Amino acid sequence: MHNLYSNKKVIFSLMAPGLIVFVTAILAPIILSTYYGFTNFSGIGASSFIGLENYKTLIHDSVFWTALRNSLLLSIGFICIQHPLAMLTAVKLDKLQGKTEGLFRCIFFIPNVISVAVIAYLWKFIYNPSFGLITKVLRALGYTGQLNPLGAGNAIWAVLLVLIWHGFGWGMLIYYTGVKNIDPVMYEAAAIDGASGSKTFFYITLPLMKPVIQVNVTMAVISALKQMETVYLLTAGGPGNETQFMASYLYKQAFQSYKYxxxxxxSVAFIAICLVSTVALNRLFAERGE
Known part of the structure; x- marks a missing residue:
């Protein structure tokens, strides 16, 4: 067996399927995308090489910076709102037993198994200024003014709320798995020493959850940068370009404005930002660990 796995032909044959998938599905599209980024290709017909003109336009494109700002706001919302709540929920679920634990775990994860299209149209009805749930609640409380959550000035916050709510289940499930992998002996020892619930959380749960937190935060930042479907179905980037995110703006330019x-x-700028964010987060967590 050792001789078999030391044979270069065998090693290459085992690696070949993965390499082929990587080259055709990831590397080649990135190379082609980089090439087209230096052209004025419209998606149809011929194209010509224009050098860095697209990137010069990108630097002065206010909508691109709005999209990036919205992605950063969503990242902050994920990290500062969604994740603390998801971790606390995971810790509370861990203390439940039997069917109750499984029931609540399923309830919190339900939004993640529902179609994105259903989620978007559900929230469109909730936000409707004429007959939506929010409007009805406000009128029941005596508010007689007009409120349009998806209108100018409000839309970005309404979209952020939907995205944070929709992704809550995944974050909670990952933290729940991390909590379940902590040795119960650690908690028993802390209880014997008289540690309170808050001290147990801050001195045992949080330090041991560091690898899980790192993975979850990195995934949250990347997810915030690549938001597309929910935003497109909910507002299509409007009103104006108030709720544009990087992925939705990319789609708009490439396939609606024919500026492929x-x-x-x-997309090249998007990949670069994702890589920089991932490296920065990994270094940040490494420094915190040291």
């Missing part, structure tokens, strides 16, 4: 070259320049 410019859309690919946005």
């Amino acid at each position: 070259g410019y859309g690919n320049a946005i």
Whole structure:
């Protein structure tokens, strides 16, 4: 067996399927996208090489910076609102037993198994200024003014609320798995020493959850950067471009405005931002660990 796995032909044959998938599904599209980012290709017909013109336009594109700002706001919402609540919920679920624990775990995860289209249209009805749930509640409380959550000035916060709510189940489930992997002996020892619930959380649960937190935060930042479907179905980036995110703006430029070259320049910037964010988060967690 050792001789078999030391044979270069065998090693290559085992690696070949994964390499083929990586080259055709990831590496080749990135290379093509980088190339088209230097052209004025419209998606149809011929194209010409224009150098860095798309990237110069990108630097001065106010909508691109709005999309990036919205992605950063969503990242902050995930990290500062969704994740603390998800971790606390996971800790509370861990203390439940039997069917009750499984029931609540399923309830919190239900939004993640519902179609994105259903989620978007459900919240459209909730936000409807004429007959939506929010409007009815406000009128029942005596508010007679007009409120349009998806209108100018309000839309970005309404979209952020939907996205934070929709992704809660995944974050909670990952933290729940991390809590379940902590040795119960640690908690028993802390209880014998007289540690309170808050001290147990801050001195045992949080330190031992560091790898899980790192993975979850990194995934949250990347997810915030690549938000597309929910935003597109909920507001299509409107009103104006108030709720544009990087992925939705890329789609708009490439497939609606027929600026395929410019859309690919946005995609290259998008990949670069994702890589920088991932490296920065990994270094941050490494420094915190040291």
